[in-house]
Amino acid sequence: MGLFILRRLLLAIPVIFGIILITFLLQRLIPGDPCRAVLGERATDEICDAFFARMGLNEPLPVQFLLYTGNILRGDFGDSLRYGRAISDLMAERLPVTIELGLIAMVFAIVFGVPLGIISAYYRNSAVDVGTMVGANIGVSMPVFWLGLMLAYIFSVALKDTIFVLPPSGRLPAGYEVIPFFVSWGIAPDVNSASAGLIFLSRLNFLNAALTLNLDLFFTALRYMILPAVAVGTIPLAIIARMTRSSVLETLGQDYVRTARSKGLAEIFVVMNHAVRNALLPVVTVIGLNFSLLISGAVLTETIFGLTGVGRTLVDGITTRDYNLVQGFTILIAVGFVMINLAVDILYGYLDPRIRMR
Amino acid sequence: MDATTTRPVKLNTPVLAPKAPRSSLWMDTGKYLLRNRSAVIGMILISLLIVIALFASVIATHDPLLPMIGQPGHTGRLPARAPCIHLLGCPAAEPEHYLGLDLNARDIFSRLVYGTRVSLVVGFTAVVFSIVSGTLLGMIAGYAGAWIDNLIMRLMDVLLAFPSLLLAIVIVTILGSGLQNALLAIAIVTIPVYARLARAQVLMVKELDYVTATKSLGASSGRILFFHIFPNSLTPLIVQGTLGIGTAVLDAAALSFIGLGAQPPIAEWGAMLSEARSYVFTAPHMVFFPGLAIMLTVLGFNLLGDGLRDALDPRLNRI
Numbered sequence: 001m002g003l004f005i006l007r008r009l010l011l012a013i014p015v016i017f018g019i020i021l022i023t024f025l026l027q028r029l030i031p032g033d034p035c036r037a038v039l040g041e042r043a044t045d046e047i048c049d050a051f052f053a054r055m056g057l058n059e060p061l062p063v064q065f066l067l068y069t070g071n072i073l074r075g076d077f078g079d080s081l082r083y084g085r086a087i088s089d090l091m092a093e094r095l096p097v098t099i100e101l102g103l104i105a106m107v108f109a110i111v112f113g114v115p116l117g118i119i120s121a122y123y124r125n126s127a128v129d130v131g132t133m134v135g136a137n138i139g140v141s142m143p144v145f146w147l148g149l150m151l152a153y154i155f156s157v158a159l160k161d162t163i164f165v166l167p168p169s170g171r172l173p174a175g176y177e178v179i180p181f182f183v184s185w186g187i188a189p190d191v192n193s194a195s196a197g198l199i200f201l202s203r204l205n206f207l208n209a210a211l212t213l214n215l216d217l218f219f220t221a222l223r224y225m226i227l228p229a230v231a232v233g234t235i236p237l238a239i240i241a242r243m244t245r246s247s248v249l250e251t252l253g254q255d256y257v258r259t260a261r262s263k264g265l266a267e268i269f270v271v272m273n274h275a276v277r278n279a280l281l282p283v284v285t286v287i288g289l290n291f292s293l294l295i296s297g298a299v300l301t302e303t304i305f306g307l308t309g310v311g312r313t314l315v316d317g318i319t320t321r322d323y324n325l326v327q328g329f330t331i332l333i334a335v336g337f338v339m340i341n342l343a344v345d346i347l348y349g350y351l352d353p354r355i356r357m358r
Numbered sequence: 359m360d361a362t363t364t365r366p367v368k369l370n371t372p373v374l375a376p377k378a379p380r381s382s383l384w385m386d387t388g389k390y391l392l393r394n395r396s397a398v399i400g401m402i403l404i405s406l407l408i409v410i411a412l413f414a415s416v417i418a419t420h421d422p423l424l425p426m427i428g429q430p431g432h433t434g435r436l437p438a439r440a441p442c443i444h445l446l447g448c449p450a451a452e453p454e455h456y457l458g459l460d461l462n463a464r465d466i467f468s469r470l471v472y473g474t475r476v477s478l479v480v481g482f483t484a485v486v487f488s489i490v491s492g493t494l495l496g497m498i499a500g501y502a503g504a505w506i507d508n509l510i511m512r513l514m515d516v517l518l519a520f521p522s523l524l525l526a527i528v529i530v531t532i533l534g535s536g537l538q539n540a541l542l543a544i545a546i547v548t549i550p551v552y553a554r555l556a557r558a559q560v561l562m563v564k565e566l567d568y569v570t571a572t573k574s575l576g577a578s579s580g581r582i583l584f585f586h587i588f589p590n591s592l593t594p595l596i597v598q599g600t601l602g603i604g605t606a607v608l609d610a611a612a613l614s615f616i617g618l619g620a621q622p623p624i625a626e627w628g629a630m631l632s633e634a635r636s637y638v639f640t641a642p643h644m645v646f647f648p649g650l651a652i653m654l655t656v657l658g659f660n661l662l663g664d665g666l667r668d669a670l671d672p673r674l675n676r677i
Contacts, residue, residue: 014516015516015519016519018515018516018519019519019520022516026528030532137396137657137661138657141604141608141654142656143608143615143649143653144612145612145615145631145635149631149635149638149645149649150642150649152638153638153642157639168639295523296521296522296523299524299527300616303616314524314527315616318527318617318618319616323531326531330524333524334519334520334524337520337521337524341519
């Protein structure tokens, strides 16, 4: 298993190298003068010369690439022109929002998708099955940003006077004060004296709520996260339900399931322990592949729901032509995606020993 | 003496085998598709969309780019006006707009109708582009092997390492916003999918006896690739291509939604959603219909693609 993990890790290195190369080329390929693209059309030649020297843009391309890679490996993505702050700081501030959104969306997709798939397979061609599959087909075809907008309308306008009303934007109500866990634990007196890692963790609302046993924060954050998570999680839910259904259908027809039945095992035991257990492997792969959808979903829905996460920052960077920001966040997302795929690969190898042998 | 009498047998009677009905892979596929309810729904949806796109000028009730302000019969506050259908009780004095007006007081129904053209053209063109380039790359990689294979496929791996929408965003950022560049970006990000498929097919087919036979007859590599290997690798590419059109329509809408695709005043569904998004709470009709149009289009291609996959899958031996 150790060798398997090592091999997968080594395979990820050239891919990450490729990602850095593509984003490096991004800024070099954008037509026009990079200095005036960054500093504006009115920058004088002297200012531009200084800019080129400071950014290392006078060096030959291979040297520039080495400098660039070196900076990134040290966690230095440069400064954002729009915010005037280090991009790595912006990442630490905004990544928790997207992580939370992605995880809750995925939990939603798995918790509903897998049981729906199992029930559909077991009651094949019943009304439940047909309904689930029609719903799944529609779910896969919906644009995530449209679903987000419609959910926001339904739950905050159409159902305004009912108990189903949900907030359409933000992470927490305005003015809601969150006490970071490191303050209530006495690790650091305030945010300014805490380390970057602690601040990052404390920005994960659910983790912070769990660590400080703050139920109110937990449920408030959950209420705000429901609509974005449902929007982002619906397409993965549909895909997971479809995959689970076809996978369980296949295992239900296997000889060992018939044997289990003929031994007189209870039906629920036959289905859950024999059919479903063996059917979950391809489902795990599909769940892993769906992280790509979560990331696209985050890019498209964070703006709608007023969540200042990685996706929204990227879109803002594009509209304001803040190329440093676009570059940094592209690398962050792509490397995160590679890491998730790596984790899924390793998990898959763990679940199915045959994979490790290859 | 043998008392049993035997009936004489005519030895030269020709044995007539029952004539087999003419059948080919495509005829069987067609028959199966017509029996598959989802695929039929998919085909109906796609046919409808194609008819709408072809006859947009006949179906549309207004000019999709023309604001209604100052037009005969249009009075009062026009931007974002709700749908008005006389049959459903809208006062006859008010001009009829089936799906209402948008922020610039343009007829949403007509914009949707013309938007069908844009979406279908983007979907088909992007997929054709990526199938052609992906297949070419995949076939070369699979047939040539060695370092050429390695070089092409590792490049494809890097492209696949990006979430597709993110890569499309990066490409449009480099090329500049606009529908054409968005189309190109969508096509580029899906190339690896077709390259992998084509390569796998070539690897499988190139070892078959008929290819060896052609090779021994002295056929050139190009001839073998394009006349012998390619036609026999088409099936999975067609299935993937059909599903790919749906994805391309969705991605084009997404790029337009974040302002990188179609630019105003083009009637494109994603751009229409983008323009209307801030008004979802006050004028939801501006958001509802373009999204519905995108969904039905993608649904049509998904249903047909799934049906085609089942029909062409030799493991499901149901014909």
